[in-house]
C-alpha cells in the first residue's frame with residue numbers, strides 16, 4: 001500500500017512517502033523531486049555494507065552520477081570532526097548548490113547529513129531516506145538537524161527541511177532487534193499522547209510477523225501525528241513539546257548512565273512510565289494508565305523502571321535539562337492514553353511531590 005503525507009510549512013511543502021519496496025524505486029522517485037544530475041549519498045558503514053552498492057546502482061540506472069560518503073556507525077559520528085570530513089568529501093566530489101544530498105541511514109546519518117546539507121555552501125538540497133524505525137517515525141520529519149558537542153547532544157544545529165522523505169518499511173528487516181524496540185518506544189509514545197487506537201493495536205499484536213505486517217499503518221500513524229505537531233509549531237516553542245512525553249526523565253536517565261546503559265528509546269520508555277506513575281499519584285492521570293504503559297513496554301522488551309542507589313542524582317539531571325526555564329519546568333503528562341497535556345510547574349514542586357525512590361524500584 002502506498003501512503004503519502006504532505007508536510008505543509010509556512011515556507012516549504014514536501015512529500016513523505018511510505019511504501020514497501022520503495023528502495024528499489026528510489027532513482028525514479030528522486031527524479032520527481034530533483035531535476036539535476038549529481039548526487040552525494042551520506043550513509044554509515046553498516047548500511048553501506050548491506051545496501052550501498054545496490055543504492056548506487058539504482059541511482060545510476062536512473063541516470064544520476066552518484067557517489068557515497070560513508071561514516072562510522074553510531075552517535076560518535078554526530079561530531080564536528082565528521083562534519084569536516086563530510087565537507088571535504090563533498091568538495092572532492094565536486095558537489096555544488098545545483099546538486100543533491102541523499103541521507104541514507106538512521107537518526108545519526110539523518111541529523112549530521114542534514115546539518116551538512118544545511119551548512120555546506122550555505123545550503124544544498126537534500127532528501128531523507130530513513131532506515132531505522134526511530135528515523136522513519138521521528139527524526140526524518142520536522143527538519144531538526146544537528147551535531148553534538150562534547151558538552152552535550154544536539155547542541156548545534158538548525159531547522160532545515162528535506163525536499164522529500166522516502167520510507168521503505170522493508171529496510172527494517174535488517175535492523176537489529178534492540179534498535180527496532182528502541183523505535184517502538186517512540187511509536188508507543190505517539191499512541192500515549194495522541195492515538196489510543198494505535199496504542200491498543202500495538203498491545204494486540206502477538207508476533208513479530210504481525211508487527212511487520214502492520215508496519216506501514218504504524219509508521220503512517222506516527223508520521224501523521226508528528227506532521228500535525230510540526231505544522232502547528234515548526235520551531236518547537238509550544239505544542240510540539242507534547243512530543244517530549246517521557247523525555248524529561250528519559251534524558252536524565254540517559255545522562256545518569258553516561259549514555260552507555262540505555263538507548264534513547266529505552267530511556268524514554270522508563271521516563272513515560274515513571275512520569276505517568278507520578279501524574280497518576282497526583283490525580284491528573286486516570287487510574288490504571290501507568291499499568292497499561294508498563295504492560296506495553298514489557299511486551300516490546302523495553303524497560304520501565306531503574307534501580308539506582310541515589311535517586312536524587314536523577315532529579316539533579318532533571319533540573320539541569322536545557323529545556324527548563326529558570327525554576328520552571330514544562331512536563332508532559334497524560335490525562336489518559338491518547339490524551340496529553342503540558343503542565344507548567346516548578347522544579348521545587350516536583351522535588352517535593354515526585355517520590356523518585358518509589359518510582360525507581362520496580
Ligand SMILES: NC(=O)c1ccc[n+]([C@@H]2O[C@H](COP(=O)([O-])OP(=O)(O)OC[C@H]3O[C@@H](n4cnc5c(N)ncnc54)[C@H](O)[C@@H]3O)[C@@H](O)[C@H]2O)c1
Nearest residue numbers: 046073074106107108109131132134135139144171174175
Ligand atoms: N532530528 C530529530 O528530530 C531527532 C529525533 C529523535 C532522535 N534524533 C537523533 O537520532 C539519533 C538516533 O537515531 P537511530 O536510533 O536511528 O540511531 P543510528 O542512526 O545510530 O542507527 C542505529 C543503528 O542501526 C543501524 N541501522 C539503521 N538502519 C538500519 C537498517 N535498516 N538495517 C540495519 N542496520 C541499520 C545503524 O547503522 C546504527 O548502527 C540520535 O542522534 C538522536 O539525537 C533526532
